[in-house]
Structures are given as C-alpha cells and as structure tokens.
Amino acid sequence: xxxxxxxxxxxxxxxxxxxxxxxxxxxxxxxxxxxxxxxxxxxxxxxxxxxxxxxxxxxxxxxxxxxxxxxxxxxxxxxxxxxxxxxxxxxxxxxxxxxxxxxxxxxxxxxxxxxxxxxxxxxxxxxxxxxxxxxxxxxxxxxxxxxxxxxxxxxxxxxxxxxxxxxxx
Amino acid sequence: xxxxxxxxxxxxxxxxxxxxxxxxxxxxxxxxxxxxxxxxxxxxxxxxxxxxxxxxxxxxxxxxxxxxxxxxxxxxxxxxxxxxxxxxxxxxxxxxxxxxxxxxxxxxxxxxxxxxxxxxxxxxxxxxxxxxxxxxxxxxxxxxxxxxxxxxxxxxxxxxxxxxxxxxxxxxxxxxxxxxxxxxxxxxxxxxxxxxxxxxxxxxxxxxxxxxxxxxxxxxxxxxxxxxxxxxxxxxxxxxxxx
Numbered sequence: 182x183x184x185x186x187x188x189x190x191x192x193x194x195x196x197x198x199x200x201x202x203x204x205x206x207x208x209x210x211x212x213x214x215x216x217x218x219x220x221x222x223x224x225x226x227x228x229x230x231x232x233x234x235x236x237x238x239x240x241x242x243x244x245x246x247x248x249x250x251x252x253x254x255x256x257x258x259x260x261x262x263x264x265x266x267x268x269x270x271x272x273x274x275x276x277x278x279x280x281x282x283x284x285x286x287x288x289x290x291x292x293x294x295x296x297x298x299x300x301x302x303x304x305x306x307x308x309x310x311x312x313x314x315x316x317x318x319x320x321x322x323x324x325x326x327x328x329x330x331x332x333x334x335x336x337x338x339x340x341x342x343x344x345x346x347x348x349x350x
Numbered sequence: 351x352x353x354x355x356x357x358x359x360x361x362x363x364x365x366x367x368x369x370x371x372x373x374x375x376x377x378x379x380x381x382x383x384x385x386x387x388x389x390x391x392x393x394x395x396x397x398x399x400x401x402x403x404x405x406x407x408x409x410x411x412x413x414x415x416x417x418x419x420x421x422x423x424x425x426x427x428x429x430x431x432x433x434x435x436x437x438x439x440x441x442x443x444x445x446x447x448x449x450x451x452x453x454x455x456x457x458x459x460x461x462x463x464x465x466x467x468x469x470x471x472x473x474x475x476x477x478x479x480x481x482x483x484x485x486x487x488x489x490x491x492x493x494x495x496x497x498x499x500x501x502x503x504x505x506x507x508x509x510x511x512x513x514x515x516x517x518x519x520x521x522x523x524x525x526x527x528x529x530x531x532x533x534x535x536x537x538x539x540x541x542x543x544x545x546x547x548x549x550x551x552x553x554x555x556x557x558x559x560x561x562x563x564x565x566x567x568x569x570x571x572x573x574x575x576x577x578x579x580x581x582x583x584x585x586x587x588x589x590x591x592x593x
Contacts (some may be wrong), residue, residue, distance in 0.1 A: 193517035199351045199357065201510040206502035225361060228353030234353035244483065269497035292365060320384035324507055327377035331514040333365035334373065336521060 194332050201328055202230040211302045213282070216325070217242060217249045218290070218298035227298075232305050233280035240278030244263030247272050249299035252287035256296050261285040264294050283307040283348055288318040290326050298317070300325050352422035355508045374515045374522050379409050381511060382483070385504050389497060391485040393465075395419050396508065397430050399531045401443055403538045403561075403571040405482060415486055418458070418465045425453045425498040426561070430482040433470035435478045435557050439498055441469040444490035467491030473508045475532050478539060483508055484511070533584040534572045541575035 199218075203242045203316040215229035217237035229235035241247030252259040252294040262270050266278045272285075284304040300322045302314075310318075378396060382391040388395040395410030397419050400536060407419040422428035424439050428451050442448050444466050446587040458464045465486040473481035483505040485497065538560065545556035560578075564571040576583050 189399050190519065191359070194353060194362070194514075195351060195353055195358065197510060197513045197517045199541055201507070202514070204503060204506040204510055208507060209498070210500070210503075218357070220357075220361040220364040225357035226354060227361060228351075229351065232352055249588050260428060277365060280400070296363070298361070320388055320557055324377075324380050324384055324511075326381045328364070328511055330365060330367075330512045331373055331377055331511065333362040334369040334518040334520050335366045336369060336519045338357065 189328070196211045197328070197332065199228070199230075201325065202228070202234075202309075205300070205321050205325065206230050209302050209314070209321055211286075213303040214303045215249075217253075217301070217345070218296065218329075218342040219253065219296075224298075229301075229303075232324065233282055234301070236278055236280060237275065237282055237285075237303065240275055244274060247275055248287035248337070249301055252289050252299045253296050256289050258288045258315050261287075262309050263307035274347075281305045285316060286310045286318050287321040288315075289328070290322045292326050292330060295327065297329075298325070306308060317334070356399050360500065363547045369520045369522060370523050374511070374520060374524050375409070377511045377514075378508060380589045381504060381507050382409055382411060385483065385485065385501070388545055389485050389500065390498075392488045394485050395486070396473070397423065397434070397484070398483065398528060399434065399479075399535055401527070401534045401572060402564075403533050403535060403575075405431055407483070412465060414465050414488065415484075418468065418486060421454060421457045421486075425451075427451045428454045430470040430484050433472045433482045433484075433533055434479050436554055437472045437474070439471045439502060440495045441498060445494050462486065469492065469493045469497055469501060469504065471505040473505045475512060475528070478532060478535050480512075480532055480535055481507075481508070484591065510551070510572065514589075530584065537579065537581070537584065538571060538575045544578060 193313050194299050202214045211227040213230045215234040217224050217238055218227050219327040225240050226238040229238050243248050248259040248261045263283050282303045282306050286302040287299045290298040290300055302318055382394050383395050384504055391414040393415040395415040396408045397405040398408050400406045406423050410416040422430050428438045429442045447459050467487040469480040470484040472479045473483055511529055542553055542556040545551055560571050560574050564574045
C-alpha cells in the first residue's frame with residue numbers, strides 16, 4: 182500500500198505503464214509486449230504485459246542477447262519468426278526462457294534521436310513479420326516513447342544532469 | 351503487474367525533465383498520426399469534452415478533419431458526439447445521406463471537398479467517456495471489421511497518454527482541463543443515472559434531457575447536473591504559470 186505522495190506517484194506510473202503495454206499488444210493485435218530500456222549505459226528489463234513476456238525480457242538482459250539487443254544496436258526493427266529455430270531466424274539460446282512465446286518483433290524506442298530501448302511484440306505462434314506489422318511496431322514505439330517522456334516529467338523541475346547514454350555500441 | 355519498479359525508476363530518471371506545456375499535446379498528436387498512417391483513411395482526429403460535457407476539437411491530421419470536428423462541436427451532433435455520448439464505436443458510411451445528423455449533413459453539403467465517411471471510438475478515462483478518436487474519408491466508405499475493432503485499441507492508447515500526464519502530475523493547461531472535464535463528466539454521469547432511475551429513461555435519453563434542459567435555460571449541462579443532484583460544482587482549474 183503506497184504511504185506517501187512519492188509512492189502514490191510511483192504506483193500511478195507503474196499502473197499506467199502496465200496498461201500501456203497491454204494496450205500496445207491489443208493495438209498491434211499480438212499476444213503480448215515487453216519493454217527493455219537503457220539507463221546508465223545498461224539495458225534493463227522493465228517488464229511485459231504478462232509473466233511470459235516479462236520473463237523473456239529478463240532473459241534477454243541476463244544473457245545479453247536476443248532480438249531486442251540486435252534492434253537496439255542496429256537501430257532497426259528485428260523480426261524473429263520462431264525463437265526455437267537457429268540464428269538469424271531464431272534465438273535458440275532464449276528457448277529455455279521463451280515459455281509459450283515463438284515469434285518476436287523488436288522495434289527501437291527513440292527519445293529524440295537516441296535509441297533508449299526496445300519494444301518487443303510477442304506472439305505464441307511462429308510466423309514472419311510482414312511490412313504492415315513492421316509499420317505498426319514503428320508507430321507504437323513512437324507512442325511508447327512519448328508516453329515514457331510524459332511519465333518522466335518532473336513537476337519539481339529537476340532535469341537529468343548528464344546527456345542520455347543511449348545504447349552502448 | 352509484470353514490471354520491475356527499480357528498473358523503471360532508473361530509466362525514467364535518465365529521461366527526467368521539467369514538464370512543458372506542449373508535451374501532452376505532442377504525445378496525443380503522435381497517437382493520432384499513428385492512426386492516420388496505419389488505417390486506410392484520409393485523416394484522423396481527436397475531440398475531448400470540455401467542462402460542460404460538450405465535445406471540442408483537439409487535433410486533426412488535416413483541415414477537412416478539423417472542419418468536421420468544429421462542425422460537430424458547434425452543432426452538438428454527429429458520429430463523434432454519438433460515440434462519446436453513448437460510449438460505443440459509431441460508424442457512418444456517408445454523412446451526406448445519413449438521417450441521424452441532419453444538421454451536420456446540411457453543413458457538410460456546402461463543402462464539396464468535405465468529409466463523407468467517419469468512424470469514431472470513445473476515449474475513456476477510468477471508464478468514463480471523455481472524448482472521441484475518429485477516422486475519416488473524403489469518399490463514402492463502408493468501414494470494415496478491422497477499422498471497427500482496431501480503432502478502440504488506439505483510443506485506449508489515448509487514455510494511457512492522458513493517464514501518463516496525470517500520473518506524472520503534469521501541470522500543462524490541457525492536463526488540468528482534462529482532469530476538470532473528467533470530474534464534471536463523472537457528475538453528469540451520476541445525474542444521468544439519477545434520471546434513468548427516476549424517469550425510466552435510457553442513458554442517451556437522459557443525457558439528451560440534461561442537455562436540452564441546459565440549452566432551454568441557457569445554462570451549462572454541469573450546472574443542471576449539479577442542481578439535480580443537489581451538489582456543489584467541481585472547482586475550475588487555475589491557469590498554470592506560463593513555462
């Protein structure tokens with residue numbers, strides 16, 4: 182139970198982001214979504230729209246590999262048809278953590294021109310990602326970036342003291 | 351909830367910045383632009399309720415969409431108004447031949463390059479309708495299932511965008527106005543509920559009765575709702591200092 186205004190604010194922000202990930206999956210018409218963001222030069226698994234999506238985001242950060250990493254480094258969307266198959270169409274190193282997830286589309290999230298993370302769209306059946314779904318992923322990543330930027334508004338007027346670190350190359 | 355609060359805190363700290371007046375408007379425009387690009391349509395737009403329970407133009411991707419929204423706001427009728435009032439997706443293949451909104455049809459008939467097909471989805475905040483996200487086409491158009499089922503998901507993203515501004519205690523004028531409009535709409539909803547129970551009306555009839563009573567007495571709908579419930583009006587937001 183939140184105890185003070187700071188904790189209430191934090192709880193509200195968590196609620197908004199949780200429902201944003203669910204709405205993102207619905208808008209993309211996929212089974213789930215996950216979010217990885219970079220801070221202090223380190224990728225961090227923020228979570229997912231359900232337990233399986235969260236677990237896969239965590240696994241990518243723990244192993245240091247996966248479509249979100251390829252996407253953040255290249256700055257381009259990366260579509261995975263089936264995680265269980267061999268690279269580059271799959272990521273078999275993630276298979277033990279993939280649960281029911283098979284297909285993944287990772288799209289870079291940019292604040293300004295800096296890649297600050299990746300939005301993952303997940304499906305429970307293997308399939309390729311046609312250009313229509315790539316376009317949807319790109320647009321949704323921009324919406325997520327705008328929502329994150331709003332959530333990072335600090336009414337006390339504090340601003341970040343160092344420039345965004347973005348993705349380590 | 352499947353989120354890591356510490357990781358989120360660290361990431362948001364990296365993005366921390368003082369709130370700016372245009373942030374929320376810009377974020378809402380991102381969703382509207384996404385809708386325009388992703389749906390097979392000529393334009394998209396967004397309307398929000400004011401403190402009086404009436405829809406107002408917020409943004410549109412093109413001038414004809416802006417004129418459509420302004421016309422609906424002035425007339426108090428149209429597919430966006432119905433989507434908002436009834437809280438459901440409202441589609442119109444051709445506004446010029448649609449008998450539901452004769453005033454809007456007459457207004458648009460004077461504009462040869464105007465909008466013909468429209469579909470609107472209600473935007474909600476905590477379950478209460480506060481606006482309408484819409485698509486339009488310049489030719490008559492039978493909206494398909496993908497449009498009718500897809501648009502509400504983007505209306506939900508509008509809700510998340512507004513909720514993000516409110517959760518971060520954003521001080522922009524638009525955020526404050528929306529918070530105020532939501533409080534008013536909640537009071538209007540309660541007055542609608544009262545009329546439904548007391549007079550045996552459905553929700554649309556009850557809302558129309560409130561609006562008609564307001565028009566005939568040259569008062570705002572929220573004043574009629576407050577009088578009916580015997581309650582004080584919500585306090586209007588102060589204008590924030592200019593950033």
